[in-house]
Amino acid sequence: MTNFEEKTIQSKQIFKGRVINVQVDEVTLPNGKTSNRELVKHPGAVAVIAVTKENKIIFVEQYRKPLEKSIVEIPAGKLELGEEPIVTAKRELEEETGYTTNELELVSSFYTSPGFADEILYIFFTDKLELLTETKDLDEDEFVELMELSLEDALELIKQQKIHDAKTIFAIQYLQLKGMK
Amino acid sequence: MTNFEEKTIQSKQIFKGRVINVQVDEVTLPNGKTSNRELVKHPGAVAVIAVTKENKIIFVEQYRKPLEKSIVEIPAGKLELGEEPIVTAKRELEEETGYTTNELELVSSFYTSPGFADEILYIFFTDKLELLTETKDLDEDEFVELMELSLEDALELIKQQKIHDAKTIFAIQYLQLKGMK
Numbered sequence: 001m002t003n004f005e006e007k008t009i010q011s012k013q014i015f016k017g018r019v020i021n022v023q024v025d026e027v028t029l030p031n032g033k034t035s036n037r038e039l040v041k042h043p044g045a046v047a048v049i050a051v052t053k054e055n056k057i058i059f060v061e062q063y064r065k066p067l068e069k070s071i072v073e074i075p076a077g078k079l080e081l082g083e084e085p086i087v088t089a090k091r092e093l094e095e096e097t098g099y100t101t102n103e104l105e106l107v108s109s110f111y112t113s114p115g116f117a118d119e120i121l122y123i124f125f126t127d128k129l130e131l132l133t134e135t136k137d138l139d140e141d142e143f144v145e146l147m148e149l150s151l152e153d154a155l156e157l158i159k160q161q162k163i164h165d166a167k168t169i170f171a172i173q174y175l176q177l178k179g180m181k
Numbered sequence: 182m183t184n185f186e187e188k189t190i191q192s193k194q195i196f197k198g199r200v201i202n203v204q205v206d207e208v209t210l211p212n213g214k215t216s217n218r219e220l221v222k223h224p225g226a227v228a229v230i231a232v233t234k235e236n237k238i239i240f241v242e243q244y245r246k247p248l249e250k251s252i253v254e255i256p257a258g259k260l261e262l263g264e265e266p267i268v269t270a271k272r273e274l275e276e277e278t279g280y281t282t283n284e285l286e287l288v289s290s291f292y293t294s295p296g297f298a299d300e301i302l303y304i305f306f307t308d309k310l311e312l313l314t315e316t317k318d319l320d321e322d323e324f325v326e327l328m329e330l331s332l333e334d335a336l337e338l339i340k341q342q343k344i345h346d347a348k349t350i351f352a353i354q355y356l357q358l359k360g361m362k
Contacts, residue, residue, distance in 0.1 A: 004324045004326075005244055006246050014196045019297055020219050027246060031324075036199070039246060040203075040221055040298075041247075045296070063211075064296065065220060066218075066297060066298055070186075071295060113223075116300075141214075161290075165293075165295045166347040173351070173354040173355070
């Protein structure tokens with residue numbers, strides 16, 4: 001393509017948080033003018049599409065403060081510094097669902113909001129689940145409720161907007177394209 | 182579900198930007214403890230899955246500062262205050278692609294990053310496109326390059342991670358599920 005690169009003139013740190021950092025970059029535009037870009041830096045995250053032996057999809061319901069409501073999502077969590085996504089995926093699966101697996105297949109990755117954030121999400125699939133004999137602790141500020149649903153029930157929750165986020169809708173489409181009934 | 186609501190004790194505004202606002206909310210957790218939630222407030226956005234008479238999907242390539250690279254996406258843009266999503270969708274389609282339509286069907290909506298942001302994305306579909314006789318101006322800090330691709334070519338761009346964001350991968354899966362070849 002035409003080179004539309006935006007070179008950084010200066011970068012101003014606005015906020016260093018526990019999860020996100022925020023900065024405003026002054027940039028040179030392709031036409032030589034300048035503009036400001038507001039950027040959220042995020043460590044990246046993983047999510048797991050997990051299907052049980054009984055052909056149910058595993059979800060967790062949790063309260064999402066930015067939305068001020070609970071929604072139903074596939075298990076997910078943030079990457080820790082330097083951590084391989086597959087390691088995070090296994091840990092989040094264990095902590096949030098009580099299942100584990102040694103077979104996680106990376107099926108996709110995508111940026112969630114490329115207009116303002118660098119968050120990338122790695123999505124894994126497994127249908128080789130085993131129950132953990134001991135449950136693992138969630139993060140101390142994390143509260144989730146496990147749900148196992150048929151594809152049909154999941155589609156109904158999309159209609160009700162109880163399932164209402166990008167990664168979970170991706171997951172349902174992925175399973176439909178894979179031929180799940 | 183169990184009520185996992187997180188009540189706000191106090192909310193601290195960190196940043197008021199042109200696109201996003203950032204705040205940190207101190208909340209009461211379900212177990213009575215307190216924690217902080219870092220929240221990005223976003224006006225919401227629209228995207229358009231547009232298929233031409235020649236059975237090509239319309240994309241735009243643009244530089245995304247948060248990623249420091251160009252990616253290929255379906256046409257999209259932010260809601261203006263109080264604007265109906267379908268109005269934004271038509272405007273962004275016209276500005277970014279030179280096509281217009283009076284037939285836009287809302288096919289989905291989803292939160293892009295419910296862990297830290299309230300951004301919601303409304304996705305429209307059309308295969309009733311007409312060329313505008315006069316091109317419309319993009320925003321003054323917006324530079325995009327139009328592409329019209331077959332489904333097969335789009336799938337190849339996903340493999341190359343040139344298509345690499347949630348809404349565009351959603352769009353491709355949507356068209357696959359719709360039976361597009």
